[in-house]
Each structure stands twice: as structure tokens, then as C-alpha cells.
Amino acid sequence: MNIYMTTGTLGFMEKIKDQHTDEPILLMNGGGSTLLLHETNGKSVFQTPRKFEVVGSYGNLTEPGFFAMDNVAVTDEGKPIFEHQYKHLGEQLQNMPGFVAFRLLRPIGSDTYTLLTEWTDRRLYDIWYNSPGNQLSDKTVFKDAGGATQHIFTSAPYTTHYKTPTEEV
Known part of the structure; x- marks a missing residue:
């Protein structure tokens, strides 16, 4: 399974989505x-x-929803470690209130992985993200058995947030 992403103006993105109604395409807005x-x-x-290859998956991506994409640049040596650590994150989140779906996306043509989570709303995502057990905010995740930090990142991770547009009644 692969995931492809593209960005543009709302009008142009709506036009592309409307031209491919037989394809599972989600439209989302965030960060301008x-x-x-x-x-x-x-x-x-x-x-x-x-382009991304899906290497970890849980649940179905749906509309409407709130999406968080944690973008993490990983060294070649660190890729197996990173994938092992996060491949089953969706299963760990399955009982969290508001959690809908998860994808671990291996980049094709770059070094930046994306950890994509979908939630029913931003508030429930924030509660999870700020919780003590959240692996994404735990800076000790990549320590070896002796406690030494494993340097697997090539730059600082960053998070982008998106929400599927809802039609106003």
C-alpha cells in the first residue's frame, strides 16, 4: 500500500478530488x-x-477528521530502529478516546518519515499528545539498553496538523 500527497489551493485540490471520485482521496486543510x-x-x-510506502497501519482513514503528521528525518542506519519502534503505534493507540487511524509512512525519495494519526477532534489528540505515555513526545525512546542515546535523526522533527473541511448547513 502507498500513500501519495500533494498540496495546492483549495479550489484546485477540490477539482482534482472531484475528477477522481472512484479513488480514496482525502481533502484536508491546515497551516494555510x-x-x-x-x-x-x-x-x-x-x-x-x-510518495510513501505504508509500513504500519491501523484503522481506516475517514472524513471528517483531525490529522496530525509527525515528520521525522531519519538516518539510513536508523531506519530499521525507527520502523521497529513505531510500526505498531496504532495498536497501542486503539483504546485512546477519539483515535481513528494510524499510518507509518516510509518515504520514497527522501529521508523524512511521517507518523500519521487521525482523531475525531483536536482536543482528544492534544490530550493524548500531552500525556506522559506518548512515545512521540518521549525523548528517551531512542536510548539503547545501557541508556546511551542513539542518534538516528538528521534534523529536528516537526508536526503538521490538518482537518477535513466540513460543509456548513
């Missing part, structure tokens, strides 16, 4: 941009997408 996410076993319908 609009993003389309296409999850498929086939080829992308986008002209120049960011």
Missing part, C-alpha cells in the same frame, strides 16, 4: 495550505506527489 492524500495499491493520480 490544502493537502490531498491518496491511499492506494495502484499509481498516484497526482502529477508530482510526495
Whole structure:
């Protein structure tokens, strides 16, 4: 399974989504941009997408929803460690209130992994993210058995947030 992402103006992204109603494409807004996410076993319908292989998955990505994408640049040596650590994060989150889905996305053509989580709303995501047991905010996750830090990151991680637009009644 692969995930493809592209960004653009809301109008243009809506047009692309409307042209491909037979494909599972999510439209989301956040941080002043609009993003389309296409999850498929086939080829992308986008002209120049960011490409990812899904290496960890739980649940179904749906609309409406709140999406958090933790973007983490990982060294080649650190990729197996990183994937092992986060591959089953969705199963660990399954009983968290508001949790919907998870994808661990291995980059194709770059070094930046994406940990994508979907929640029913921002408030429940924030409660989880700020909780003591959250692996994504735990700075001790990549220590070896002796307590030494393993240096597997090539730059500081960053998080982007998106929400699927809801039609007003």
C-alpha cells in the first residue's frame, strides 16, 4: 500500500478530488495550505506527489477528521530502529478516546518519515499528545539498553496538523 500527497489551493485540490471520485482521496486543510492524500495499491493520480510506502497501519482513514503528521528525518542506519519502534503505534493507540487511524509512512525519495494519526477532534489528540505515555513526545525512546542515546535523526522533527473541511448547513 502507498500513500501519495500533494498540496495546492483549495479550489484546485477540490477539482482534482472531484475528477477522481472512484479513488480514496482525502481533502484536508491546515497551516494555510490544502493537502490531498491518496491511499492506494495502484499509481498516484497526482502529477508530482510526495510518495510513501505504508509500513504500519491501523484503522481506516475517514472524513471528517483531525490529522496530525509527525515528520521525522531519519538516518539510513536508523531506519530499521525507527520502523521497529513505531510500526505498531496504532495498536497501542486503539483504546485512546477519539483515535481513528494510524499510518507509518516510509518515504520514497527522501529521508523524512511521517507518523500519521487521525482523531475525531483536536482536543482528544492534544490530550493524548500531552500525556506522559506518548512515545512521540518521549525523548528517551531512542536510548539503547545501557541508556546511551542513539542518534538516528538528521534534523529536528516537526508536526503538521490538518482537518477535513466540513460543509456548513
